[in-house]
Amino acid sequence: MPELPEVEITRLGIQAHIEGQILEKIVIRESRLRWPVPSTLKKLKNITILKVSRRAKYIFIITNQGTIIIHLGMSGRLSILKSNVPSKKHDHIDFIFKNKTVIRYTDPRRFGAVLWTTENPEQHPLLAKLGPEPLSKKFTAKYLYQKTQKKLIMIKQLIMNQEIVVGIGNIYANEALFTARLSPTRKCNSLTEVECERLVDELQSVLKKAIQQGGTTLRDFLTPEGKLGYFVQQLLVYGREGEDCVQCKNILISQRINQRSTVYCKTCQN
DNA sequence: ATAATAACCTGAGGGC
């Protein structure tokens, strides 16, 4: 599961294969995802893919008849198959194209979603309240500072809140807080504008780097090409509990914040 | 309104 970079990589990966192509049919083997997969999808035949875009961690497959909205949840993935590869466990949905390309949706935990709308997908109830894109010019230090001033929660929780800013999940929240030298436990309303600026800069930097490198890869992440995406992005804190801080060599500590494991350096992050 | 907790799922890994 993907955080914003992995979703963006996925979007880019399928875009080249399906834009302008004709989607012959959709085969649904398991419709019990986060929400039931709409049965409308089964009735669609020979529709044209106009564009593949993204908002937050949602992928939009925009067609001439409406938009397919895909969220990968924690364990979802899309792969591109060139022919009729037999389906395995957890291969829930196949998007079958006239040119024999198949986009396959796989999701062991079924926290993901595949939806359909004929309206503007950004107006969909699930997406309507999303915050700004982190790499857009709307996400500024001033904006973040203004949001922090009203909140009593810890800063890590704030930046993972998709209504404040989208796309940041547990890995990149940990990483950006480290490089911004901010403790994840800091109360939002204690942050200065300068600190918010550091955080915005570091969030943008880590996301951009991850997109460039093809996304941080976890053990079950496949690229849309169907290949293992082993770009081992250098994670500085996430998953390094008990190891040495790369900066000061003290031991990185772990603490649960908002039910999510949080790793940081007590010396470098204040 | 805000914040903490539960819930939705499967699979992997560790301890016994």
Place this chain on the structure above:
DNA sequence: TGCCCTCAGGTTATTA
């Protein structure tokens, strides 16, 4: 080998 526990990239629904 198996059972029980904890943990995993996310987000919504419920409770306080």
